[in-house]
Amino acid sequence: MSDLEIDIKKTDIILAGLNHKTAPIELRERIAFSQEDILRALDVLGNQPAINEITVISTCNRVEALMVVQDKVEAVENVKQFSSELKNVPVSIFDESFYVHIGDEAVRHIFRVASSLDSMMIGEPQILGQVKAAYLTSTQKKTSGVILNRLMHRAFFVAKRIRTETGIGDHAVSISYAAIELCKKIFGSLTDKKALLAGAGEMAELAVEHLIRNKAGDIIVANRTFERGLELAGRFNGYAIKFDEITEYLKTVDIVISSTGAQNFIITRDQVKSVMRIRKNRPLFFIDIAVPRDIDPEINRLNNAYVYDIDNLQDVISENIEDRNRESVKGDRIVDEAVINFRKWCESLKAVPTIVALRKKFDAIAEAEIKKTFKSLNKLSADEKNAINIMINSLINKILHDPTIFLKRNGFMGDSAKYIDITKKLFNLN
Amino acid sequence: MNIVILFTILFYLFGTAGYFAYLFLQKNYMQKWGFFFISAGFLCNCLIICFGYIKSGWFPAQNLRETLFIAGWAVSGIFIILHHKFNLRILGIYAAPLVFAVIMAASLIPDSGGAIKDISNSFWLISHILVILSGDAALAMACGAGVFYLIQEHAIKTKKRGFFFKRLPSLELLDSTGYFCIVLGFTFITIGLITGLVYAKVVWGRFWGWDPKEVWSVITWFLYAALLHQRLTVGWRGRKAAIMAIIGFAAVLFTFFGVNFILGGHHEEFTKW
Structure with a gap:
């Protein structure tokens, strides 16, 4: 205190x-x-x-x-x-x-x-x-x-x-994370899902890292320069294939992340259509991060094939950000409530000096009175004096108990300043 | 008896309310309450059937009222199994109102009592009814999963994520739940058809009588057989499977109600009032 x-x-x-x-x-x-x-x-x-x-x-x-x-x-x-x-x-x-x-x-x-x-x-x-x-x-x-x-x-x-x-x-607010969330909406669990990375780039590689974190299966890397592909595959613990092998691998992979510098589509609708039959229509998800686009958007019209390009992902993110902003209003309401509660706590602290002063005043009065009493009763033994001291002390405690509680609690009901002021005037504290 | 029916209806109603609250507010405890009430309703529903049996001494599937009580029992039973196997919470949005509607409808139909024949307690008949209705319930769930699949697939394909996108689970889970329901339902209706044939032989001395209900049952059976065959051979899954599950269930409904109301036949008294 x-x-x-x-x-x-x-x-x-x-x-x-x-x-x-x-x-x-x-x-x-x-x-x-x-x-x-x-x-x-x-x-x-x-x-x-x-x-x-x-x-x-x-x-x-x-x-x-x-x-x-x-x-x-x-x-x-x-x-x-x-x-x-x-x-x-x-x-x-x-x-x-x-x-x-x-x-x-x-x-x-x-x-x-x-x-x-x-x-x-x-x-x-x-x-x-x-x-x-x-x-x-x-x-x-x-x-x-x-x-x-x-x-x-x-x-x-x-x-x-x-x-x-x-x-x-x-909900995700980055391109790569939004892509992974979509993967989960299609495949449920990503465990053992195979992914093909065509090309390279920061966002695409980030998406692959997210996949690995979600326990995805093989990571297959196709790059125009095979060495670069090998290097990336090494980083992801996967393996590299030649660029023109992509069609072949479409039969087995589940997720294709594409980010090449190609001027034309590297995967066309007809390619995928023929592959879907061999895949027995298992879903195939294309994430096209490249500009210009790598994946023919018409593929999205095929059954069980899904294509999202960078703009689609950007739209997802903007929606998610809007959601978050909406939710932040609720957050501010919780903050407001907490601010009020904290203020009440601070105000209850302000009652403490008054309580201390009150206690001091009572102690001082008691001490003076005891001195006087002991003077006139000089035959008292040490034990008896002690008993009187204890009695006085507990008397003060009992008397001050309710006012103390009142002053402390009042901080939580507002208007504590008024009661602190009254207490001070009433007992002439200062 | 009436008080048990009232409690069943109330439990299913509360279950429905729980799942709808969950749909809109997405608080997990809401679907837990929903599931709790559906389970409680299921137990009461069991009691309705038991009391019916004790009261009349016959297996209570003599008229549409009693048949619907069994149908409701089967739907909530299958839903409880699915809940434990797939934890597909959102299916409650479909199952809870469905079972509520079935039991509500049953309770509104006057208890007329069918013409009871002393063959009604035959083992073949009881298993025929229970198995067929459980199969139909599983196929109803497949239809629900199919509807949810189409909604979710539409959201992903068109890239317009609406109200349902974040509320529905992955396509994979919806598809595999639907598939499981169809396998389960198909197995049940196959067994149900066989027991029905045996029963017909016992009662009428013939396996097959070109009764409209028999014919439609077989048509329905072929629809699902085709769906399963296509799935296993060329991989009919996802959208096509979902649409087929919905069409198949429409055939089930027609076999269950339509045939009796429109075409007549020897199942009449069981499902008519």
Whole structure:
């Protein structure tokens, strides 16, 4: 309790920093803190008289300091000054991108950050881990205290709740992942499904990696230059074939990922039509990432053959992003609720100094009265004196029990300031 | 008896509500409740049949009312089996209202009592009825899986993902569930036809009498036989199989109801009121 006595009334939660919404990438990369920078920041800023508690979060999209401060203006100045000196960037350059949230707004902001509502790609899952790591660093450096501990744990809780209760993390928002999701809608499990990679390219290779992660079967690589094919096949633990063997392999593979530089279709409708009979109509899914396209879109009209080109996948993604944005509204509702609850907790903390003062006043009165009484009753033994002391103590405890509970609980019902004020006046505390 | 029927209807109704809530809100506990209620309804449905047997002393399939109670029992029974085998939750959207409608219809039909013959407790007749109706129930499920397959395939082919895309499972699961149902249903109706033939021989002294129901049963049997043959030889799967499952079930329905209402024949009294 004594820690909290240090003028909790005067402290504020503030969050200061910049993110992808306010600062361009050129600026963010100049300001971004490395892990060493963060450790240094906690050392230096944590020792400033204006700052009680501090956590520093730095990702590629944001650098933010979350603080419990004695003096808002001075604390913000400290942060700016420190960043400017550490990164060798004049304050004037980032001042415009720099935002400061105070009180509820700071709480809301950190909740939204942890829940990925403030991310560039809403719902991306990495941010929660990054926030947790930042908090862990500050606990190791002992720069987080009662308020930040509570706040961060609430933030993790809110993030988890939003992830399970809303759909902000559902559905793919990258081309390669959207393709894999479609694979799953066609094949169910991807276990032992064979894939043919025609050509090469970042997105196509990423899709193959997703397939491997889903325990897909053989990966077959066809490339115009056989050496390149061999190299890729080696990476995916598959095998390389000649480019003109593709038709033959269409008989056995389930998924074709195509990303060649060919000017014309490399797989035509007639090719696939004849193959489908041999395949006994087992489904065949073509993912065409190439521009110009590699796969004849007419193939999509054949039974049990499916073709998605890059535009189709892009449409899927845009729809998914819209879904996530819709879901983020629900997320914000959960955040609002959590902000209110946190405010109530903070207010209940504000009752603590009053309770302490009240207790002190009673103790002082009791002590003075006991002194007087003992003077007149000087024949009392030590045991008897002790018994009287214990009795007085428990008397005070019993008397103060209900008012204490009332003052603490009242924080959760609002209007605590009024009752704290009345209590102070009633008992002449100050 | 009436209270048991009421509870059966209520359980199936709650099951339907659970599955529809699941369809729209996608909360897992909803389909769990749905499944729980369907299972409870199934048990009550068993009781209806048992009480019917005890009350009359005959296997209760003497009129359309009693036959429909058995049909509902078979549908929910097959659905419970499928649920455990494939965990295809969304099928409840189809099965729950279906079984509710069947039992509701049964309860609305007045209990007229058929002309009971002392042959009605024959082993061949009872197994004929139970097996045929279970087969029909499995084929009904195949039809449902087929409908879902067509919806999902349409969404993937046209690249317009609507309400159902994320709610329906993979094409592969829908196709294999449908296939399993057809194999199961086909096996049952084959056994059912054989027991029916034996029964006819016992009662009428002949295996085959060109009765309309007999004829239509065989037509239905050939439809499914063709579907299975095509699947095994040239791989009729996916869309074609789904469409065939729906056509096949239409034939089943006609054999079950249509023949009695339109064409008459010696099954009349069992399914007429």
